[in-house]
Amino acid sequence: MGRLVPAVTRALDILELFLEGDGVHTAPEITRKLGLPRTTVHELVTTLAARNYLVQLPDQPGRYRLGVRTYQLGSRYAEQxxxxxxxxxxxxxxxxxxxxxxxxxxxxxxxxxxxxxxxxxxxxxxxxxxxxxxxxxxxxxxxxxxxxxxxxxxxxxxxxxxxxxxxxxxxxxxxxxxxxxxxxxxxxxxxxxxxxxxxxxxxxxxxxxxxxxxxxxxxxxxxxxxxxxxxxxxxxxxxxxxxxxxxxxxxxxxxxx
CATH class of the missing domain: 3.30.450.40 (GAF domain)
Known part of the structure; x- marks a missing residue:
């Protein structure tokens, strides 16, 4: 079995966090709940948002929800x-x-x-x-x-x-x-x-x-x-x-x- 990549693991931890509660989180909440460094969370959230895995709420800057890319992946999984x-x-x-x-x-x-x-x-x-x-x-x-x-x-x-x-x-x-x-x-x-x-x-x-x-x-x-x-x-x-x-x-x- 190959070695787990820490950055990928942390990115997935962030995405899975959005399965809880109302599905909306801020970067400080993610930092607190996952115990990750603030800079690391900022970089990962920025990357996930750039790839449409996360999206900022239009009327609430700094608050994120899952983006369309996660829906597309889920839909493809459901088809199979x-x-x-x-x-x-x-x-x-x-x-x-x-x-x-x-x-x-x-x-x-x-x-x-x-x-x-x-x-x-x-x-x-x-x-x-x-x-x-x-x-x-x-x-x-x-x-x-x-x-x-x-x-x-x-x-x-x-x-x-x-x-x-x-x-x-x-x-x-x-x-x-x-x-x-x-x-x-x-x-x-x-x-x-x-x-x-x-x-x-x-x-x-x-x-x-x-x-x-x-x-x-x-x-x-x-x-x-x-x-x-x-x-x-x-x-x-x-x-x-x-x-x-x-x-x-x-x-x-x-x-x-």
Missing amino acids: LDLAAEGRQVARGVAETCDETVHVAVLEDADVIYIAKVDSTHAVRMVSAAGRRLPAHCTAVGKMLLASLPEDELRSRIPSGAELTAMTPHSLTSPEDLHEALAGIRGRGIAVERRESNPDVACVAAPVRDSGGQVAAALSISVPMIRWSEERRAELEELAAKGAADLSERLGFRGRA
Whole structure:
């Protein structure tokens, strides 16, 4: 691995500082927050502004925000993003932490499609595959995605009186019961499913957001019932939420939902 260049590192530290707060800073603020010499900050800010990575606010001299060049770089990065590939990388890290099966899924009509999967190393584990399609109302990822829809869109996908497929005796088959469950999921920001898609498996899921803050996918952790407990559920909910947040950040999401 090559040597890090101090000047480049400091320039990037300055740019990353603008991701915090309201995204506006002065040179003295940058000097104080980063602990850099005043002259160094002045030279780096001047260079970044000359290259359109920073721009002075027109009505507030001495105050800077990110410039158009950073937007252009971000847009090019977004064009090259592959949700499935990014999802596999994040899912791999989550699976290594909990040693359970991790999925990333998207919503299509009233179904979910798994676009990424990393298996547990346990002999007893959930059997599934990327590309598999399941009824959304029977899965934690599906419920998370359905709960994220505007109410009118949700009603159009699963109208009152619809016949919901049961995958197990525990599956929700009433649209009214499903809508009630989704309201609870919206309140908690996490979805839990026990034995609704597989009689021997429980799942937790959290939302994945794109750069605009919209829910684009969901990440789930699936656990055989023999390893399920309320204590384990709380651990996995936290881990799923962290994994989903990591994937959201890779997709360009900043801030809080």
